[in-house]
Amino acid sequence: MRTTTLIIGAGQAGLAMSRCLTDRSIDHVVLERGEVANSWKTERWDSLRLLTPNWQSRLPGFGYEGDDPDGYRTMPETIAFLERYAEVVAAPVRTNTRVKSVRQSDDGYQVVTDQGDWQCQAVVLATGACNIATVPALAQAVPAAINTLTAMQYRNPEQIEKGGVLVVGASATGTQIADEIHRSGRPTTLAVGEHVRAPRVYRGRDIEWWMDAAGVLDDRYDEVDDIARARRVPSLQLAGSVERRTIDLNSLTAIGVKLIGRLAHVSLGDGKAQFSGSLRNQCALADLKMNRLLDRIDEWATENGLDDQVEPSHRFEPTEVEASPPLGLDLNSGEIRTIIWATGFRPDYSWLDVPVLDRKGRIRHDGGVVESPGMYLMGIPFLRRRKSSLIDGAGDDARDLSAHLASYLHRAGRS
Amino acid sequence: MATSKKQVDNGVNVEALLGARKALTEAPEGAKFQWRATCKWVYGTHSRSSIHGYFGLGEEHKHKTEFTFEADHPEVFASEDKGAAPVEMVLCGLASCLTAGVAAVAQHREIQLRSVSATLEAGMDIQGILGIDSDVRNGFDGIKVTYKIDADATPDEIKAVVAQSQKRSAVYDIIANPTNITVEVS
Known part of the structure; x- marks a missing residue:
């Protein structure tokens, strides 16, 4: 089978790219291992809502049509939204088609799938940033009597044995899961490493509204100070809920979740877990970083004459850390029955047989233009803009990269 | 960060550090260092440590001079307090x-x-x-x-x-x- 461009992955990134290629009359096919919005369907916990408000899912030629622009979509709503988008843009999606390898060929790329082979001139990798749950190496030393699961395997508290739970990781995923599990009556301890604190609502508006309006989400990859660092920054500690609740370390402490330092070591055999003494600094870093974001928002509000229209500027209470947080836990004592790894996700490129990975297994690219000519990457953190990994970021990236792709095909056609 | 050249001098050669960071990102083997100290017992709880050589950037190095540090315990520990x-x-x-x-x-x-x-x-x-x-x-x-x-x-x-x-x-x-x-x- 032959097409000009293959898009791998039918999530928001792949669908937005499909729409942009259609606009440019570039022949293409979207390959999807499962169904449209597959990761949203199969790899998320039950209560999860999008972290961005409904109005903020603007895709090329499509947007929110309902009457709750400030709400946060449930997973079924997110799936329905993307399914509808696939229909509206008439994306040529081949579902249940798993890519087994992508390799260079004489005139582009050969893509082998479990539903036959494809030949194409250009290929767009839109398989997402969160294919595999990262589990630290020290997980090997956790006693066998402890149940362990990743954030990707977690569905709801009922799935978990009664008793104490250790959630490792305090970004958006870890904080939400800790909140839900602790409220279910399972005493929860949260191991906190580097994290990014942000309030759900600031001065009466959603933080995402501010970041969008003030241009924070449009910060470009080729203009920020240290893009390698910016791409590694963890997700904002946000949650989507009907009540627009802020879930942060203070709100977790208030309901009785115990904060502890980053999980540093588990000794094989005796099951003693050790936690870093850096909790206070991790929290100080996050508070300071949040305040810099709020400073930027305040400056923007003043410059744009908004100060009279929104609530006054203020700062949130610093994160409270107990005087001497514990540094150790005996995993054999029975206090902890379950460990949940909320230690991040990474992409899976095991099927990519093109030498474009760096020594850490990341694709080498310049704003989504991969080193290998005619290959493009989408949907990873800060690909081209701070919003690149958001649904709302797929559109601008698809517009930019489809323009590059079109000129690549044009040049290739002439040579 | 501001790109304007303010005259800030804390005596740290940031350009050199950033250069090293870039070079070692491309050649991570060079980033492997080994630090060393030697220590000799003197008498009682008094000991003398020396610092001289170290390994890094793929080769052996030496400090400009050998540094020595006296360590002991204070008199309340029934020691002679000949060092920190x-x-x-x-x-x-x-x-x-x-x-x-x-x-x-x-x-x-x-x-x-x-x-x-x-x-x-x-x-x-x-x-x-x-x-x-x-x-x-x-x-x-x-x-x-x-x-x-x-x-x-x-x-x-x-x-x-x-x-x-x-x-x-x-x-x-x-x-x-x-x-x-x-x-x-x-």
Whole structure:
């Protein structure tokens, strides 16, 4: 089978790219291992809502049509939204088609799938940033009597044995899961490493509204100070809920979740877990970083004459850390029955047989233009803009990269 | 970050450090260092440590001179107090590491420092080292570092420099996180 461009992955990134290629009359096919919005369907916990408000899912030629622009979509709503988008843009999606390898060929790329082979001139990798749950190496030393699961395997508290739970990781995923599990009556301890604190609502508006309006989400990859660092920054500690609740370390402490330092070591055999003494600094870093974001928002509000229209500027209470947080836990004592790894996700490129990975297994690219000519990457953190990994970021990236792709095909056609 | 060239001089060659970071990103083998110390018992609890050679950037190096450090214990430990106690030297290591980081981060952020001083306090219940109570650990029960910094920056910018210094500090990491130790007798 032959097409000009293959898009791998039918999530928001792949669908937005499909729409942009259609606009440019570039022949293409979207390959999807499962169904449209597959990761949203199969790899998320039950209560999860999008972290961005409904109005903020603007895709090329499509947007929110309902009457709750400030709400946060449930997973079924997110799936329905993307399914509808696939229909509206008439994306040529081949579902249940798993890519087994992508390799260079004489005139582009050969893509082998479990539903036959494809030949194409250009290929767009839109398989997402969160294919595999990262589990630290020290997980090997956790006693066998402890149940362990990743954030990707977690569905709801009922799935978990009664008793104490250790959630490792305090970004958006870890904080939400800790909140839900602790409220279910399972005493929860949260191991906190580097994290990014942000309030759900600031001065009466959603933080995402501010970041969008003030241009924070449009910060470009080729203009920020240290893009390698910016791409590694963890997700904002946000949650989507009907009540627009802020879930942060203070709100977790208030309901009785115990904060502890980053999980540093588990000794094989005796099951003693050790936690870093850096909790206070991790929290100080996050508070300071949040305040810099709020400073930027305040400056923007003043410059744009908004100060009279929104609530006054203020700062949130610093994160409270107990005087001497514990540094150790005996995993054999029975206090902890379950460990949940909320230690991040990474992409899976095991099927990519093109030498474009760096020594850490990341694709080498310049704003989504991969080193290998005619290959493009989408949907990873800060690909081209701070919003690149958001649904709302797929559109601008698809517009930019489809323009590059079109000129690549044009040049290739002439040579 | 501002791109304007402010005249900030904390005496840290940030360009060289950034250059090294770039070079070592491409050649990570060169980033592998080994630090060394030797120590000789003198008499009683008095010992003398020496620092001279180290390995890094793929080859052997030597400090310009050999540095020596006297360590002992104070008279309340029935010692002769011929040098700082080893636990105090740990505090020196932490203070120097954090302070070097403060200077470097401030330079990178174009913040002129006028004065930086740190006071370190570490509590210890010596029932641990004396073997009186096995529930008491030998080491510190906590370390408190208090910085006084006069600099050309807002209080939050200064706090951010100190926080970033902790985040990048080797000695902070060595103290805050476990490290495997192998002690052999040859």
